Amino acid sequence: MKSASSDTSVANVNGFVTSIAARIVDIARKDEYPAGFHLTEQSLVAALGVSRTPIRKALLLLEEIGAVESQPNRGFFMAKPAEKLQKLAAKLPAPQAEAEEDDYLRLADDRLRGAIAEEVSEVELMARYEMPRGQVLRLLNRMAKEGLVERKPGRGWQFLPILVTPAAHDQSYRFRMIIEPAGIMEPGFKPDPAALARCRREQMEMLDRGIAKWSPAELFRIGAGFHEVLIGFSGNRFLLEALRNQNRLRRILEYRGNLDRNSLIRQCEEHLKLIDLIEAGARKEAAAFLRDHLDVARDVKTTKERAHKRVSGLYNHF
Amino acid sequence: MKSASSDTSVANVNGFVTSIAARIVDIARKDEYPAGFHLTEQSLVAALGVSRTPIRKALLLLEEIGAVESQPNRGFFMAKPAEKLQKLAAKLPAPQAEAEEDDYLRLADDRLRGAIAEEVSEVELMARYEMPRGQVLRLLNRMAKEGLVERKPGRGWQFLPILVTPAAHDQSYRFRMIIEPAGIMEPGFKPDPAALARCRREQMEMLDRGIAKWSPAELFRIGAGFHEVLIGFSGNRFLLEALRNQNRLRRILEYRGNLDRNSLIRQCEEHLKLIDLIEAGARKEAAAFLRDHLDVARDVKTTKERAHKRVSGLYNHF
DNA sequence: AAAAGCTTTAACTCGAAATAAAATACAATC
DNA sequence: GATTGTATTTTATTTCGAGTTAAAGCTTTT
Numbered sequence: 001m002k003s004a005s006s007d008t009s010v011a012n013v014n015g016f017v018t019s020i021a022a023r024i025v026d027i028a029r030k031d032e033y034p035a036g037f038h039l040t041e042q043s044l045v046a047a048l049g050v051s052r053t054p055i056r057k058a059l060l061l062l063e064e065i066g067a068v069e070s071q072p073n074r075g076f077f078m079a080k081p082a083e084k085l086q087k088l089a090a091k092l093p094a095p096q097a098e099a100e101e102d103d104y105l106r107l108a109d110d111r112l113r114g115a116i117a118e119e120v121s122e123v124e125l126m127a128r129y130e131m132p133r134g135q136v137l138r139l140l141n142r143m144a145k146e147g148l149v150e151r152k153p154g155r156g157w158q159f160l161p162i163l164v165t166p167a168a169h170d171q172s173y174r175f176r177m178i179i180e181p182a183g184i185m186e187p188g189f190k191p192d193p194a195a196l197a198r199c200r201r202e203q204m205e206m207l208d209r210g211i212a213k214w215s216p217a218e219l220f221r222i223g224a225g226f227h228e229v230l231i232g233f234s235g236n237r238f239l240l241e242a243l244r245n246q247n248r249l250r251r252i253l254e255y256r257g258n259l260d261r262n263s264l265i266r267q268c269e270e271h272l273k274l275i276d277l278i279e280a281g282a283r284k285e286a287a288a289f290l291r292d293h294l295d296v297a298r299d300v301k302t303t304k305e306r307a308h309k310r311v312s313g314l315y316n317h318f
Numbered sequence: 319m320k321s322a323s324s325d326t327s328v329a330n331v332n333g334f335v336t337s338i339a340a341r342i343v344d345i346a347r348k349d350e351y352p353a354g355f356h357l358t359e360q361s362l363v364a365a366l367g368v369s370r371t372p373i374r375k376a377l378l379l380l381e382e383i384g385a386v387e388s389q390p391n392r393g394f395f396m397a398k399p400a401e402k403l404q405k406l407a408a409k410l411p412a413p414q415a416e417a418e419e420d421d422y423l424r425l426a427d428d429r430l431r432g433a434i435a436e437e438v439s440e441v442e443l444m445a446r447y448e449m450p451r452g453q454v455l456r457l458l459n460r461m462a463k464e465g466l467v468e469r470k471p472g473r474g475w476q477f478l479p480i481l482v483t484p485a486a487h488d489q490s491y492r493f494r495m496i497i498e499p500a501g502i503m504e505p506g507f508k509p510d511p512a513a514l515a516r517c518r519r520e521q522m523e524m525l526d527r528g529i530a531k532w533s534p535a536e537l538f539r540i541g542a543g544f545h546e547v548l549i550g551f552s553g554n555r556f557l558l559e560a561l562r563n564q565n566r567l568r569r570i571l572e573y574r575g576n577l578d579r580n581s582l583i584r585q586c587e588e589h590l591k592l593i594d595l596i597e598a599g600a601r602k603e604a605a606a607f608l609r610d611h612l613d614v615a616r617d618v619k620t621t622k623e624r625a626h627k628r629v630s631g632l633y634n635h636f
Numbered sequence: 637a638a639a640a641g642c643t644t645t646a647a648c649t650c651g652a653a654a655t656a657a658a659a660t661a662c663a664a665t666c
Numbered sequence: 667g668a669t670t671g672t673a674t675t676t677t678a679t680t681t682c683g684a685g686t687t688a689a690a691g692c693t694t695t696t
Contacts, residue, residue: 014687016472040639050472051689056641073640073695121677132650133678141459147559154334154368154658155677168555174504175556182496237486238493241465242560332657358669369659374671391665391670439647450680451648472688473647641694649686660675666668 013061015096021058023048025067025089028082037078039068065091103129103139108148108252111159121156146248162249169253172246173298179239180231180294181287184278188235191278199226200275207268211261219264220254226271230278230290263300267293331379333414339376341366343385343407346400355396357386383409421447421457426466426570429477439474464566480567487571490564491616497557498549498612499605502596506553509596517544518593525586529579537582538572544589548596548608581618585611 024039027047033039044055059076062068067088068076080088094102107125110116116128125136140157143149152158162168183189202222211219224247231243270293277286342357345365351357362373377394380386385406386394398406412420425443428434434446443454458475461467470476480486501507520540529537542565549561588611595604 016688042639049470052640053688053690054472057687075640123677134649137455141462144459145463152367153337154372156659162555171554171556174554175560178500178557179496182500186492236489236492237480238489238560238564239496242493242556246556334657360669370670371658371660375657393670441647452679474689637696639694639696642692644691645689647686647688650684652682654679654681656677656679658675658677660673662671662673664669664671666670 013057013093015094015099017054017057017061018093019095019097020048020050020054021061021092022089022095024055024058024062025085025092028078029085031082033078033082035078035081039076039078041075061092065089100138103131103135104142105252107139107143112164112253116159118159119152119156120159146245148249148252164253169301170298172250173294173301176227176243176246177291177294177298179242180227181291183231183234183236183239184283184287184290186234186236186239189233189283190235191233193279195229195232196275196279199229200272202226203268203271203275207265207272211264211268216254217251220251223264223267223271224251230274233278260300263297267297331375331411333412333417335372335375335379336411337413337415338366338368338372339379339410340407340413342373342376342380343403343410346396347403349400351396351400353396353399357394357396359393379410383407418456421449421453422460423570425457425461430482430571434477436477437470437474438477464563466567466570482571487619488616490568491612491619494545494561494564495609495612495616497560498545499609501549501552501554501557502601502605502608504552504554504557507551507601508553509551511597513547513550514593514597517547518590520544521586521589521593525583525590529582529586534572535569538569541582541585541589542569548592551596578618581615585615 024044027044028037028039039059041052041055041059045052048055059068059070063070063076065088067079067085069079070076106129107116110128116125122133122136122140125131125139126133129136131139140149144151147160147162149157149159203226206214206219206222210222214222228240228243228247232240234240270289274286274289274293277289342362345362346355346357357377359370359373359377363370366373377386377388381388381394383406385397385403387397388394424447425434428446434443440451440454440458443449443457444451447454449457458467462469465478465480467475467477521544524532524537524540528540532540546558546561546565550558552558588607592604592607592611595607
């Protein structure tokens with residue numbers, strides 16, 4: 001699984017450094033750094049919350065792929081304007097965050113397919129995925145955080161039936177139908193015009209050409225992100241946290257890509273309508289509209305799920 | 319910290335076995351086993367979900383404190399009727415669950431007092447609590463699950479400001495004001511008469527003599543449990559899970575015992591009124607009443623918190 | 637003075653070995 | 667045949683040492 005080559009120093013950096021490099025690219029693109037812009041290490045320390053050591057390594061990595069250039073004793077500078085960084089970034093090896101994400105989805109997937117039993121031991125997972133115990137524990141703890149699995153008394157871990165039954169899916173939407181409109185009606189609700197504008201741009205881009213081109217994971221991220229921005233306006237961290245939890249759960253089932261393009265178009269249009277309502281200050285209407293928006297999605301998902309189950313017999317092991 | 323004596327075999331069992339013993343006592347009391355009742359190992363395996371090994375050790379432990387008696391090749395039998403087990407159970411050493419709970423509260427407490435910085439390393443905690451890394455990681459992961467702390471990029475853990483600011487407290491109540499009444503109005507809402515009757519008994523007992531006698535932790539448990547039973551009637555696991563999360567968070571701040579007896583009396587009375595409304599099928603009224611009930615509590619907490627802060631200067635390090 | 641360059645320190649990860657203990661399999665007894 | 671008593675196997679925890687690397691400190695350059 002792991003590359004044995006160490007000819008180039010690109011292969012010599014770890015996933016953490018690579019993820020820092022990816023984040024530096026993100027910052028450069030977001031803030032639209034011009035060619036020749038001086039990337040000081042200190043500013044990146046402040047922006048990324050890590051020490052200079054990995055930042056320096058990340059910059060060296062970026063130099064190797066031609067994204068930045070260094071001058072002795074003067075530091076690193078943008079080699080090209082930020083817009084042109086997109087395809088260079090593709091040369092970066094997989095950052096740590098992505099690798100962990102893959103492991104996470106693989107485990108969830110194996111469980112959903114029934115390849116892993118409801119009860120599992122740590123050694124079993126260590127053997128199956130050829131991982132050290134530490135990584136397995138991190139995976140399991142993350143899943144535990146999201147309510148997918150829990151430690152058994154004695155030993156072993158137990159997967160919970162969450163989300164795999166159609167009823168759970170229904171409950172997830174019902175839950176969101178409660179918290180999301182309520183978020184809009186909170187006394188502290190205060191929309192951020194800039195964030196709203198960004199959402200509008202995203203949704204329009206998605207409607208324009210994204211739906212056909214973007215990956216299911218990307219589409220899901222945008223859609224879920226919109227709802228999170230919205231509930232974030234409530235100023236209540238628990239509402240936001242609760243929705244994040246739901247989205248993390250749903251992602252596991254929905255990243256596989258059985259997305260209906262038509263529903264996505266309607267979804268985008270409704271999101272845009274919602275933005276209009278909020279910008280106009282029509283909170284009550286927005287809340288009601290959001291509720292309906294979710295109710296429709298719930299209904300579609302539930303009936304589709306039922307049909308799917310009837311036909312394929314998937315999930316029968318639950 | 320740990321007892322070095324191993325004269326008696328009671329001191330030789332681990333916390334896991336002790337917790338099994340405690341659970342066996344619970345079962346015996348709940349099902350009202352008479353003296354002489356045969357406790358078969360197989361039935362306890364089914365009831366507790368662990369293997370015979372720890373159950374057997376737990377029974378030996380219970381024999382030592384005189385709760386059960388053994389006959390060669392015939393197994394274990396109740397030494398006394400279940401009602402008389404209460405004070406014998408006090409002889410049991412602290413079970414694992416309690417020990418972990420203590421560690422958890424100690425860590426939370428140390429953090430709230432400012433004895434631990436916002437950022438902390440694993441080795442620091444290992445040294446401070448004289449624990450192996452594994453236990454520290456388990457503690458931290460549990461706190462991470464509840465949103466109290468998170469892993470920093472690079473290394474170290476970061477405590478989040480959750481719940482320590484008055485605003486967070488306010489948000490917690492606002493969150494509950496959203497989900498709890500909504501739970502009552504859910505289409506799947508279906509109260510369980512038996513559970514409701516049990517709640518009524520508990521609340522009346524508390525009103526009767528509990529408030530003066532019971533420990534703050536006990537009082538909190540009863541109060542929080544009532545709300546959890548209620549939201550459980552909704553049939554939506556996410557509502558229940560969200561409330562449980564809130565209660566776990568609140569407990570950290572409220573177990574210390576600065577409970578106002580007068581508010582507790584009113585709280586109980588309102589809980590009883592709520593039970594009446596639900597038994598009468600008046601869901602709409604119950605939901606509205608519950609919302610007010612929480613709003614009052616929120617208001618009391620928030621103003622008290624503010625006053626407290628003004629006077630003591632506690633929490634200033636945040 | 638601020639930033640880059642370089643060195644040192646300290647925290648974490650991993651693997652191996654020893655230990656503990658839960659799960660399981662098997663034998664003996666009622 | 668079901669249940670207890672005992673032995674074996676499997677899984678998890680702990681400790682220790684080696685290796686890695688992020689963080690922090692110090693020096694040099696601009």
